[in-house]
Structures are given as structure tokens and as C-alpha cells.
Amino acid sequence: MTWLLVIIGAAVGAPLRYLTDQRVRARYATTFPGGTFLVNVVGSLALGLLTGAALAGAAGSRWQALLGTGLCGALTTYSTFSCETLRLTETHRRRRAAANVAATLLAGLAAAFAGATLGRALWG
Amino acid sequence: MPDPHHPTTDGPDPDPGPERTPDPGSGSDPGSARDALRSGAAGARAGAPDTQPAAKPHPQAAPHGARAAGEPAPLPPFLGRPRTGTRWQVLAVVAAGGALGASARYGAGLLWPTEPDAFPWTTLCVNVVGCALIGIFLVVLQEAWQAPPLVRPFVATGVLGGFTTFSTYAAWTWSASSTTARSPPPWATWRSPRWRR
Numbered sequence: 090m091t092w093l094l095v096i097i098g099a100a101v102g103a104p105l106r107y108l109t110d111q112r113v114r115a116r117y118a119t120t121f122p123g124g125t126f127l128v129n130v131v132g133s134l135a136l137g138l139l140t141g142a143a144l145a146g147a148a149g150s151r152w153q154a155l156l157g158t159g160l161c162g163a164l165t166t167y168s169t170f171s172c173e174t175l176r177l178t179e180t181h182r183r184r185r186a187a188a189n190v191a192a193t194l195l196a197g198l199a200a201a202f203a204g205a206t207l208g209r210a211l212w213g
Numbered sequence: 214m215p216d217p218h219h220p221t222t223d224g225p226d227p228d229p230g231p232e233r234t235p236d237p238g239s240g241s242d243p244g245s246a247r248d249a250l251r252s253g254a255a256g257a258r259a260g261a262p263d264t265q266p267a268a269k270p271h272p273q274a275a276p277h278g279a280r281a282a283g284e285p286a287p288l289p290p291f292l293g294r295p296r297t298g299t300r301w302q303v304l305a306v307v308a309a310g311g312a313l314g315a316s317a318r319y320g321a322g323l324l325w326p327t328e329p330d331a332f333p334w335t336t337l338c339v340n341v342v343g344c345a346l347i348g349i350f351l352v353v354l355q356e357a358w359q360a361p362p363l364v365r366p367f368v369a370t371g372v373l374g375g376f377t378t379f380s381t382y383a384a385w386t387w388s389a390s391s392t393t394a395r396s397p398p399p400w401a402t403w404r405s406p407r408w409r410r
Contacts, residue, residue: 099311154319167379205387
């Protein structure tokens with residue numbers, strides 16, 4: 090049953106990541122991988138919210154499997170982030186690569202902290 | 214009118230025809246097709262149905278100020294870009310791959326469970342393995358294997374994108390920093406308790 094919830098969540102999260110990346114690429118003509126950055130930050134915010142809710146006792150293990158492991162886990166990605174960073178360094182855009190790493194880490198952590206604090210405030 | 218600055222731009226409903234992967238059997242010069250792939254000149258494929266060489270300059274002047282002479286071309290699309298197939302087909306294979314990858318990540322968490330306060334070694338290993346696999350896969354795809362068109366969105370965007378995760382890191386960092394009890398350092402949780410005794 091939990092497997093099924095993870096699968097359902099991931100089957101929504103992965104196409105959402107793909108569509109977001111396509112939209113961002115279409116809208117902003119830049120070498121900065123904004124789509125991956127966006128999904129990672131939004132996914133971290135959502136998982137922070139869920140973690141705060143779970144700590145407050147408002148989200149059970151099924152919600153965590155569906156939304157946390159499935160949706161947020163598949164919405165965010167590490168492999169694409171590292172690959173795009175590598176591609177930036179390979180094409181001699183080292184500053185952009187460093188900016189990508191710093192921005193993703195900082196914004197992702199900040200989003201998770203904000204989400205968790207908000208989740209605790211909402212459901213705590 | 215495709216933006217020459219950004220040849221990866223996708224319309225809302227991409228026409229599958231011009232983006233078809235050059236057929237190695239019918240193409241007169243498969244080497245140039247591979248070079249075009251490598252240099253990321255997707256505009257030649259996306260914009261011109263007749264497979265013009267990548268070196269052909271764009272007839273239109275750049276609208277938002279020309280690129281500086283030394284600046285390299287925009288990043289090539291290398292993840293999840295459909296060469297062919299409808300958008301729904303790509304979405305379907307991405308969803309299936311994502312479900313597969315997330316299941317594998319969940320299975321890894323069941324096989325090697327970590328305490329909520331302990332260092333998330335399983336997530337770290339999943340991410341490292343996923344990054345290694347995507348690197349191997351993309352190089353193989355670029356250098357050696359003329360894969361069917363939907364393979365790349367399935368494997369790279371779907372399976373490996375769903376396998377690796379970023380949000381777990383961020384959320385774990387919050388949990389670790391918000392716990393009042395001082396959790397042991399990562400190297401302490403790595404060794405087995407009997408070994409440390």
C-alpha cells in the first residue's frame with residue numbers, strides 16, 4: 090500500500106518537474122538552469138511544510154509516503170542539478186556553476202526552514 | 214520564430230517532425246549530426262526541417278543584442294528533451310520512470326533504514342549513485358548509443374530524476390538543526406555499535 094502511494098506521488102511529481110523545466114526554458118532564455126532550481130526550492134518548501142505538519146501530528150505516514158517520498162522526492166532532483174552544474178563548468182561558465190550550487194543550496198534550505206516553521210505554526 | 218539565443222524553446226505543442234533524431238542510415242554525414250548534437254546546436258534541428266549543418270549562421274540578427282564573439286553557444290538541451298514523440302508520450306514515460314526511480318529510492322530506505330536523527334546515509338548514497346548513473350548514461354548516449362527517442366526522458370528525467378532527491382536533504386537539515394538533543398556526528402553513526410565498543 091505504501092509502495093502504491095509512493096508510486097502515485099512520483100508519477101505526478103516527475104512530470105511536474107519536466108513541465109516546469111520546459112516552461113522555464115521557454116520563458117527565460119538563459120543558461121542558468123532555472124527550472125531545476127525552481128522545482129528543488131518548491132519541493133523543499135513543500136517537504137518542509139509536510140515535516141512541520143508531521144511533527145505536529147497532523148500528517149500520518151501515508152501522507153508522508155504520498156507527498157514526501159513520492160511527490161516531493163520525485164519533484165526535486167539531485168542528478169539533474171549536478172549534471173547541469175557540470176555542464177556549466179564544461180562550457181566555461183564557472184561563475185554560473187558556482188552560483189547555481191550556492192543558490193540551490195541556500196534557497197532550498199531556506200525554503201525547507203520556512204516551510205517547516207510555517208507547518209508547525211499552522212498545524213502545531 | 215525560434216529565438217536564436219535559446220534554441221531549446223519549446224512551443225506548447227512541439228511538432229515532432231523536425232525534431233526527429235537524424236537517421237544514421239539515411240543521413241549523408243552522421244558525423245556532422247553527432248557534432249551538432251555535441252555542440253548543442255539544437256536550433257538547426259528544431260528550426261530547420263532540412264538538416265542543415267550546425268555551423269550555418271542564423272539569417273536573422275539577434276533581437277536582444279548579439280552575443281559577444283567569444284561567448285559560447287547556449288547550453289545544449291541534454292535532459293528530458295524529446296527528440297520525437299508527442300508531449301503526452303514524453304509525459305507518460307517521465308511519469309513511469311519517476312515512479313520506478315522513486316520506488317527504488319523508497320526500497321533503498323527500507324533496506325538500509327536510518328534513524329530520523331541520524332545522518333541520512335541512504336539518501337546520500339542514493340544521490341551519489343544516481344549522479345554517477347546519469348553521468349554514465351548521458352555519455353553513453355552521446356558517444357556510443359543511438360537510443361530510441363523516448364529513452365532519454367525515461368531514464369534521465371524519469372528514473373534517475375525520481376531516484377535522486379533534493380528536498381530530503383533540505384528537510385533533514387531542518388530536523389537535525391531543530392532537535393534539542395545533540396545528535397551524534399555522522400562518523401559516529403557510520404560504524405556499527407559493536408565495532409565502537
